[in-house]
Amino acid sequence: MLELAVLGLLKEQPLHGYALRKLLTQRLGAFWRVSFGSLYPTLRKLERAGAVERVRDEGGGRRRRQVYRITAQGEQQFLSLLEAGDGGGWEEEKFPLRLAFFRYLRPETRIRLLERRRAELVQRLGDSRTSLERAHAEGTDGYVVALIRHGVERTEADVAWLDDLIAAERALASGGEANPHGHTSDRGADEPSAVPQGLGDDQLRGR
């Protein structure tokens, strides 16, 4: 999943390892910390996969710097990683990362991903509520019950948050340019060139 973050930043501009890490920390540091020890292996992996290419930086730097640039193939990989359902259990950590690059997706795709995420949470909410009831019924330790209840409440809040995002996204989709495709034809509709505007600050802030 580091790959997604790296590709996302390189998509904006070619960077060398050191700068990449700085930017990574700056942009995603809130929920994601990256060290060189993981960054460089990732870059090498991406390079081997042809998603990224190395160019010499001829700037007047002190030392030859390896500048990494995303390739067309990398752009594709980025989008598919961004959209990928790959369902894995660690979706949990990947979602915030995805959201950080949401602006590269089309509104339909964003809505689809938000709704998928919402569905996951609703599913979990059901499970949590069930275990909360069971815990009550069985007279489970009060602290444990509190913990479970906290989980339920947090998930409820997350669902509400997603509802807001989805609503705002819908408003944007219908308000903005007319959507050429009435419905999403699920596969690979996103082109690198198609970089629609995301939600504005006023829509995302404070609510």
Added chain:
DNA sequence: CATTCGCTATGGGGAAATCG
């Protein structure tokens, strides 16, 4: 049948090594 154990692959961090 359910649970625990043990092994392996993977990924990440810290720090040493390198180079202009």
Added chain:
DNA sequence: CGATTTCCCCATAGCGAATG
């Protein structure tokens, strides 16, 4: 000397075997 890269060790997840 300081910026950049690479190396090495450790933690964790996943998976199959073993055990009660």
